[in-house]
Amino acid sequence: MSPLPSSAARPSSPASDHSPEFPLSVHDLTVAYHRKPVLWDLDLDIPKGSLAGIVGPNGAGKSTLLKACLDLIPKTSGEVLIYGKPYEDQRDLVAYVPQRESVDWDFPVSALDVVAMGTYRKIGWFKRVGKKQKEQARAALEQVGIGHLSDRQISQLSGGQQQRVFLARALVQDAEIYFMDEPFAAVDAATEQAIIELLQELNSRGKTVLCVHHDLATVSRYFDWLVLLNMRIVASGPTKETFTRENLQKAYGGKLNLLEDAAHALQNVGR
């Protein structure tokens, strides 16, 4: 029940001690809400060291995929493996950046407090946040460019700064795989630039990054691996090969086709 102290659970040299399998591999994953499937029979392997984007239309199940991988919502069937083991055995290897709107930014804590939450697991139950963790948190805030805001109450931060706080919280976890749910949503251009540089920096150190993304215009610039999702995997592979008109049509086509929507609406009128 209690989070394990990571130093014990964690291999000293992650790259060599991990099984040679993928950082993330998903087999036959199905997720359903209220009897309606959101993800259907997904198979997915993300190779180590990729900077991967997940794109797809609204309601395609992008966030759901991340949440199912992190055991935040129950899987109807299938399995998700992190370096060959279930997530619950590999928590120390994974950092998660939820959507910014998922929390109440009016909460009475400072930026530093939020970032320090990334160290709680290592601190363990009952113990307080120490000097060492505070220094780590401060360093992470420096790294995302808002070190000068560490004592500021989080409601006084701009949207972009809040996103950076979340990113810093993931950084102090010092993970191998980073799951990010729309880190670029509604941030200013400067923050977007800072975030992508940070992701590239993580990537250059051999970390794997998986990002739910919305903006098709930047896909080929930001990501070297691309997952096109619309309830099923439409395509997954190097961006150069997967980011094609044909695949986009498959992923987004149905949603864009007004005639089909109209026909569907007409069918429902009679009921």
Place this chain on the structure above:
Amino acid sequence: MSVADLHLIASSEFFDTLIKTLFLESYNTRLVVLGTAFLGATAGIIGSFLLLRKQSLLGDALSHATLPGIGIAFAVMVALGGSGRNLPGLLLGATITGLLGVLLVLAIRRTTRLKDDAAMGIVLSVFFGLGVAILKMVQEIPGASAAGLDSFIYGKPASMIMSDLIIICVTLLLTIVICLIILKELTLLCFDDSFASTQGYPTTFLDIILMGLVTAVTVVGLQSVGLILIIALLITPPTSARFWTSDLRKMLWLSAFIGGLSGWLGASFSAFFEDLPAGAIIVITAGIIFLISMIFGPTRGVLPRYLRQRQLKRKVGRQHILRSIYEIMEAEQESHPLKNLPISLERLRDHRVWSKGELPRLIRQARSEDHLERQPSGELRLSESGFGEASRITRNHRLWELYLIKHADIAPSHVDRDADMVEHILGAEMVHQLEAELELQEHTLESPHVIENESPSHAG
């Protein structure tokens, strides 16, 4: 004012007793008052987490659902041959149906598509109704005295006896200790439960602990505050505290203090005025503190916010008028350095678009701040300090504009919306660099864009 002074003022026996009660001098009420204050403080701490977890109303459903348990426990104890007035027994019954109520809310929430408020409304009212009915029935049990069970509804601290108080205080102490031990975990749960879950924290278990602590406080508070109003003791202190601070730890202590004060006053008054229910006084006290906090609380009170806005408005206005005058002087003078010469009111009025009544107000403001003087001729002239301020404001404004023009793509992350503090935002090096660039062109600071007269009459 010391207690002795108060005694002098209130020479009549009436006030004397009241003050003795308030200041714990009366032996009869001392423990009851202290116990209720302690209850308030504990409720203030637990209530903070309940509020931050956005589950305050679940606490309300919980407290109302305790009533049937009290009635049933009484009946069971009578049936077993006891008096039925045993406090631990009654509180056990209250706990059981209280938790049952919470579980029912959670079950309705999970299995149906009903919203929280509907689920809580149903459980709260049905359980309370059931409780009232059961209480009525047990009062008719022959030979058993159920009188006084009503005090659980409105609260009557004076009905507590020493052994009750010990139970209550031990429970409260335990609650506070647990709460402080898992402070870090509770904070994480309330702020971001899905992150907590990815970190391996058992969020459901933590939620159960939190609700368990809330239950403990609610149940032991029934006797003094009553089940209808105990929710106010859980919600009002933390919401009041939030107006004074944005630091969770300070909020917890302040909330405990406010809750304690409310409990103290409530119990004192109700001990003194026999018919006055304690719960009501406690809630009224807490409500008054809330009102004061809402108005004066420095963090988010109404008054400080209004004052800050007013201050900002004055500052913006000051910058507008001084910069306008400076720009007009620049336009009117050929030579450098700029001389502080008077300008006409018309010229100033035409310089930019002022909203209705704005210019006279800003002139009044600038004069009161000793930035501006009115010449006998009716013209306006900057004072010495006004001139210095105007040149500083204009310089900063232009540095800022230049910065935005040159570095607009990286600017927003550094912007604190206050060009006034340009040096702090840009850093000394950047400011020097920008100044150097400006100095290359001219010796004084020229606006990077053409300053246009807004009024057509000055178009020439």
